[in-house]
Amino acid sequence: MKRRVLYITGILSGISTALLTIFGFLLTSKMMFLKTKKFELIMRREILSKRFDEQWYETVHKDDMWIDSPNGYRLKAVFLKPLQTTRTVIICHGVTENKISSMKYARLFERLGFNSVVYDHRRHGDSGGKTTSFGYYEKIDLQAIVQAVRKRIGKRALLGIHGESMGAATTILYAGTYEDEADFLVVDCPFSDFTEQLLHVLRTETPLRSAMILRIGNLFLKMRDGYSTNLVSPREVVKNITIPMLFIHSMEDDFILPYMSKELYEAKVGDKMLKLFPKGAHAKSFNDNPQQYEQIVQHFLARFGFSQ
Known part of the structure; x- marks a missing residue:
């Protein structure tokens, strides 16, 4: 028995x-291996919404850049130079997107007097890399991008970083972990802690709760x-960031909840601003509030001495 x-x-x-x-x-x-959106789908979406101007992109002065990642693959970036200036912003897209999604922000910063660098995260677009790590390895890639851009524009040139969703979390993880070479950060709808974010997704989209x-x-x-x-927790490192930061979120975002940006804003020491738009789903603060979005970025730049 x-x-x-x-x-x-x-x-x-x-x-x-x-x-x-x-x-x-x-x-x-x-x-x-989260499924990424096809290039054609993103391109069509951005053209139809008039956020991507094909004629502008074909005629603007730009340089293709291939940057070696310390993680063992190459990253594809495009240095857009519509203006005769060294003022530059690096733009980090969200998960499943690619550099075409960043063009709307490139045009925004062009109007504010900046050239821009858009690039594909690992395993997205034209970049290499086998997995998506939601900021863990991406922050190392961003460091490589920043260093490559700094070599081109010079140590004294004004350099900012704009990140959306996973790109925003990556921006915080980079700036809070390494010796920062940027002058300011704009982070749009970042998660404050990846474990909490995953639990939220599991509990809202699956029967799993524990x-x-x-x-x-x-x-x-x-x-x-x-x-x-x-190990993917912007909340743990944002306190290390000393440069000015603008936090943006929409109150209608039910994917990454707006309390996460509030939490990050409160943890950040020193110069900072927070803007919560009443309208806009996840990563659509700009799409649904384009004029107000540009105004708040312009106000942020002016407030901390980064205007032309």
Whole structure:
């Protein structure tokens, strides 16, 4: 009888282990290989919405840049130079998007007197890289982008970074982790902590509710991609950032909740501004409030001495 119980227990334990392994593998695969939007879809969307001007892009002075990432692949960037100036902004797009999504911000900053560098995150667009890490490896890539741009524009040139969604979180992780070479940051709808963000997504989009799910996922994520979600926390590093920051979010955002930008704003020491738009879904603050968005960026630049 005792042997039979042990035998059954062993079978059940083996089944449980197998199921947990399958679940952990599927969960981390979903994260690491999140499906990105096709180039044609993004291009068509931006043209139809009049956020991307094909004629302008064809005629504007620009340089293609291939930048080596310390992570072992190449990053594709485009240095847009519509103006005779060294004032430059690096623009970081959100997850599943690509550099075409950043063109609307390039035009905004052009109107405010800046050239811009748009680029594809790892595993997005034309850049290399096998996985998406939601800021963990992307922050290292951004450091490489910043260093390459600094070499081109000079140490004394004004340099800003604009990030949207995952690009905003990446911007904070970069600036709060490394010796910052930028002069100001604009972060639009960042998450403050990736673990909390994942729990929110799980609880709103799936039947899964327990934090234990993420503990299982993290075991596999560490083995498969070398990090865990607790290492992707802008909230933990934003206090290290000393340069001026503008935080932007929309109150209608139900994907990355606006309290996360409030939390980051409160944790940031020194010069800062916060703008919460009443209208706009996730990553659509500019789309739904274009004039007001430009005005708040212009006000931020003027307030901290970055206007022309």
